Amino acid sequence: MKNKLLWRLCAFIAVGTVLLFWAIAWLTNHTETSMSFLDKAHQETLYAYGKEAEKIYLEKGEEGLAVFLKEIRAKENTWLAVLNSEMTTFADTKMLDEFADRFQIGRSPEWKIHLYFSENPVMEVPFVDNNTHFLIQLPQRMRPGSLLLATRLTLQIALPLVILSLLSFMLYRHVMTPLKQLERATKDFANGNLEARAMATMPERNDELTTLAQTFDKMAQRTSSLIYNQRSLLADLSHELRTPLARIDMAIDFVEQDINREQALSRLRYEASTMRELVEDTLTFAWLNTESPQLNSDDFDLVELINVICEDARFEYPDRTLYVDTPECASIGKSSQLALGQALENIVRNALRHTPQKSKVSLTLVSDNQNYIITVTDEGVGVPDSMLDAIFEPFFRVDKARANKTYVHSSKRSGFGLGLALAKRQVAAVGGEISAKNRINSNDIPATARTHAKGTSEKKQAGLVVTITLPKLSNAAFAN
Amino acid sequence: MCETRILIIEDDATLSEQITQLLQARGCDTRHESDGHAGLHAALEENFDLVLLDIRLPSLNGLSLLHQLRQIKQTPVMMITASGAEQERIEGYRKGADDYLPKPFNFTEMMLRIDAILRRSKAMNSSGTQKSEMLVDVLYLNRIQQVTKYHATLLEFTPIQFKLLWMLVENKGETLSKAFLYHSVLNKPFSRYDRSLDMHLSRVRKKLVETGMPPGRLATVHGQGYRFS
Numbered sequence: 001m002k003n004k005l006l007w008r009l010c011a012f013i014a015v016g017t018v019l020l021f022w023a024i025a026w027l028t029n030h031t032e033t034s035m036s037f038l039d040k041a042h043q044e045t046l047y048a049y050g051k052e053a054e055k056i057y058l059e060k061g062e063e064g065l066a067v068f069l070k071e072i073r074a075k076e077n078t079w080l081a082v083l084n085s086e087m088t089t090f091a092d093t094k095m096l097d098e099f100a101d102r103f104q105i106g107r108s109p110e111w112k113i114h115l116y117f118s119e120n121p122v123m124e125v126p127f128v129d130n131n132t133h134f135l136i137q138l139p140q141r142m143r144p145g146s147l148l149l150a151t152r153l154t155l156q157i158a159l160p161l162v163i164l165s166l167l168s169f170m171l172y173r174h175v176m177t178p179l180k181q182l183e184r185a186t187k188d189f190a191n192g193n194l195e196a197r198a199m200a201t202m203p204e205r206n207d208e209l210t211t212l213a214q215t216f217d218k219m220a221q222r223t224s225s226l227i228y229n230q231r232s233l234l235a236d237l238s239h240e241l242r243t244p245l246a247r248i249d250m251a252i253d254f255v256e257q258d259i260n261r262e263q264a265l266s267r268l269r270y271e272a273s274t275m276r277e278l279v280e281d282t283l284t285f286a287w288l289n290t291e292s293p294q295l296n297s298d299d300f301d302l303v304e305l306i307n308v309i310c311e312d313a314r315f316e317y318p319d320r321t322l323y324v325d326t327p328e329c330a331s332i333g334k335s336s337q338l339a340l341g342q343a344l345e346n347i348v349r350n351a352l353r354h355t356p357q358k359s360k361v362s363l364t365l366v367s368d369n370q371n372y373i374i375t376v377t378d379e380g381v382g383v384p385d386s387m388l389d390a391i392f393e394p395f396f397r398v399d400k401a402r403a404n405k406t407y408v409h410s411s412k413r414s415g416f417g418l419g420l421a422l423a424k425r426q427v428a429a430v431g432g433e434i435s436a437k438n439r440i441n442s443n444d445i446p447a448t449a450r451t452h453a454k455g456t457s458e459k460k461q462a463g464l465v466v467t468i469t470l471p472k473l474s475n476a477a478f479a480n
Numbered sequence: 481m482c483e484t485r486i487l488i489i490e491d492d493a494t495l496s497e498q499i500t501q502l503l504q505a506r507g508c509d510t511r512h513e514s515d516g517h518a519g520l521h522a523a524l525e526e527n528f529d530l531v532l533l534d535i536r537l538p539s540l541n542g543l544s545l546l547h548q549l550r551q552i553k554q555t556p557v558m559m560i561t562a563s564g565a566e567q568e569r570i571e572g573y574r575k576g577a578d579d580y581l582p583k584p585f586n587f588t589e590m591m592l593r594i595d596a597i598l599r600r601s602k603a604m605n606s607s608g609t610q611k612s613e614m615l616v617d618v619l620y621l622n623r624i625q626q627v628t629k630y631h632a633t634l635l636e637f638t639p640i641q642f643k644l645l646w647m648l649v650e651n652k653g654e655t656l657s658k659a660f661l662y663h664s665v666l667n668k669p670f671s672r673y674d675r676s677l678d679m680h681l682s683r684v685r686k687k688l689v690e691t692g693m694p695p696g697r698l699a700t701v702h703g704q705g706y707r708f709s
Contacts, residue, residue: 269586276584280672300679308678315702342673 004207005175012171020163028155035145036112042142043109050125050134053082057127076139078120083133102130113138115145178202178209182216194224226290229394236395237282244271244278281418285394288425295336295429302330302372302470305337306365309345317352321360330365330372333473339426340470343434346419347376347466354380354464367472374468382438382462391436394421420466432470439463484598485509485527489519489545490534490560499532502587516540523549529598531557533577550576556597560585579669589659593670596660603664614649619693621646630691640665641684644677648698648708657705681706 038046049072057065065082073080085103089095106124107113113121120138127134181201188196197220198213248271254264287293303326314322351361359379366373383391390396395417420436427434439462486503490496491514500510511526513519516537523531523545531549535542546557559580578597581590613622620629626642628635637645644665648656661677662670670677685698699707 272584272586276586279584280582300676304679304682305675308675308682311682311700312702315700337676337679338671338674341675345673 005209008174008207009171012167016167017164020160024155024160028152031151031155032115032145032148033112035148035151036115038109038113038138038142038144045142046109046123046136047125049136050127053125053134054127054132057082057132072136076136076141078137078139079122080134080136083135085131085133102126105133106135113144115148175209178205178213182209182213185213185216185220189220189223194220194227196220229289230286233282233286233394237278240278240395241275244275247271278418281422282394285418285422285425288422288429293429294431295339295426296334296431298335298337299331299333300335300337302332302340302365302374303327304329305341306344306363306374309341309348310363313345313348313352316349319357320352320355321358322348322352323360323362324364325362326365327367330367331472332372332470335430335470336426339429343423343426343468344374346423347468350419351376351378351380351464351466354378356380370471372470372472374470376466376468377439377463379463382464383436385438388436388438392420392424392434394418396421427468427470430470432468434466434468436464436466439465483507483509484529485511486594487519487523487526487528487531488512489516489523489531489537489542490514491537492534499587499590506591514538516542516545520545520548523555524552528555529601530594531555532560533557534560535562546576556601558593558597579663592657592659596657596663596670599660600663614646616649616652619649619688621649630688630693633691635687635691637684637687641680644680645684645708648706651708653707653709655701655705655707661705 053065053068056068069080069082083105085105087095087103104124104126106122109123109125120140120143122135122137124136125134126132181203182198185196185198185201198216199210202210202213248268251264251267251271255261255268306324306326310322310324348361348363355361355378361376361378363377364375366375387396424434484507486508488496488499488503488510490499490512493514496512496514500512503510511522511528513522514537516539519533519537520540533542533546537545542559546559549555549557556578557576559577561580561582578601579593581593612624613620615621618631621627621642623642623646626637626639628637628642628645644661647661647664658677659670662668662674665680666677681698681700685695688698689695697709699709701707
């Protein structure tokens with residue numbers, strides 16, 4: 001469910017508060033009502049006064065009653081009276097039936113009192129004849145509801161205050177617990193612990209806050225992998241720079257001691273250019289890797305690009321055959337000639353470098369509805385299957401991982417294991433994909449290509465097949 | 481390259497000393513400034529054929545220097561940048577500069593580019609004297625009408641392709657460097673992996689060969705450039 005936290009807050013705050021106020025209203029009402037009745041003992045006292053008055057009146061007459069009443073008036077310090085209500089109707093009207101047997105002037109002691117009237121009500125105990133009424137204003141000592149104010153304060157202020165504070169505290173805990181975990185993870189990460197993640201310590205739940213934690217983890221993952229990559233790139237780069245630097249130092253000694261001067265100078269030139277390329281490629285790599293740019297400014301003919309690259313490659317490797325099979329033309333849109341050119345150049349060179357002399361590298365281009373598929377196949381020794389992905393990592397060498405293997409990923413100039421790593425990122429920057437697999441036997445290469453391969457063994461021979469898939473109209477275009 | 485006056489604005493003493501010596505050995509007249517403001521003054525008070533301008537400079541950086549200079553003068557400027565790798569980004573800064581040379585570079589490469597810029601700015605100054613048509617054996621080019629004929633066959637070229645062919649034919653027998661051709665034909669600086677010039681040339685050559693020209697006449701001189709002979 002989306003917005004889980006929202007629904008939870010709604011349930012807690014909206015429904016909870018309405019329920020709370022309803023409960024408080026009901027409770028206040030109920031308590032007030034129950035407080036409005038006279039105490040049982042007081043009720044009995046009042047009845048007793050009435051009975052006593054009737055008894056004295058019947059036995060001793062009006063004078064005795066007067067004495068008694070005076071006594072009570074003094075005792076209770078209130079107003080009282082006994083009165084007769086012989087009522088006659090006239091003008092052709094009739095008394096209501098319920099008033100026929102008994103007509104009441106004051107309130108019965110069992111009734112509740114209106115606590116909001118400050119004046120005490122007049123209570124009545126009727127004599128048996130029903131026409132004589134013993135009336136007494138409720139003595140102050142018998143008035144109920146003396147605790148009304150305190151009760152009201154408790155129920156309407158103190159109780160909601162406590163409950164709402166409790167609710168706030170619970171909500172705070174509910175929201176802050178994951179946020180605290182996240183803060184801890186962020187602090188850890190900021191202090192240099194690149195392994196710090198928020199989800200690991202997150203309580204079991206699934207809402208907006210855990211989504212935030214997951215997003216943080218994703219960010220941390222990407223950032224830490226970038227940092228690790230940069231670290232290893234830097235380590236590899238400085239390692240790779242040592243060799244040409246050592247050779248340069250050596251060549252300087254040669255020049256100083258005048259031994260084979262010409263050769264030393266050409267060595268110097270060669271090493272400097274190697275280092276230049278290395279630094280340049282590393283910077284390009286770092287740029288592509290950290291910024292993942294989308295390059296989509298060019299429309300051009302892929303076949304033309306392939307042809308100019310292959311022409312140069314043939315010149316560079318005259319002792320190997322480079323077979324190219326492409327359609328007449330293959331126009332590609334919203335791509336980058338610069339990035340693709342460098343990627344293809346690196347892949348073709350890499351293939352030629354790892355193919356023995358007198359053997360063949362073939363490049364084919366086919367197209368389906370959306371994509372161009374370029375396949376570069378060499379006749380080298382291939383790469384162990386487990387490392388087919390790893391060859392696209394910077395400075396990767398098969399021999400580094402497997403000491404016994406004679407295959408050296410980058411033996412010649414401009415190798416350094418950056419070519420394929422760059423190619424992968426460059427192809428990605430124009431919206432394409434690159435992958436590698438081993439050629440199991442010679443049947444894998446196209447029949448037309450094989451006829452050119454006479455003289456090389458038709459036996460089982462591994463070689464590397466690099467496949468590039470390029471969208472005809474790069475998706476990168478839609479991102480902008 | 482004689483009597484060429486070059487201003488070098490670069491704060492690295494060793495590098496600028498090396499450049500100065502090598503340029504002077506080639507017969508150029510050089511002046512060196514290592515500070516941004518001083519460099520701008522020098523560029524304004526004297527007439528140079530070219531300014532070599534570093535981006536990171538004390539007191540005034542190369543980009544603002546270029547901006548201020550351009551408001552007054554159109555002296556060709558070649559920026560020296562710390563890295564050529566982030567080319568896409570540099571493109572944005574490049575407005576106003578005639579070329580940029582990423583560090584590290586070697587002297588041969590720098591001379592090729594200086595040469596290209598100077599040839600272009602000289603060609604622009606003397607454009608009035610350019611001829612409008614050329615005939616080499618059976619190849620006929622007309623610059624005004626943009627017409628190309630081989631024997632009697634009319635060939636269709638885009639303006640860039642025509643310009644490229646014109647440039648090569650005009651300098652018949654001479655190998656033109658890629659850096660120069662990038663400047664004079666495509667109006668953009670050369671970078672190592674840029675293949676657009678090669679692709680244009682390959683198309684021009686293909687069309688000419690289809691109408692019967694021997695492929696060797698429009699030759700690729702590997703590592704140097706192209707030559708029409």
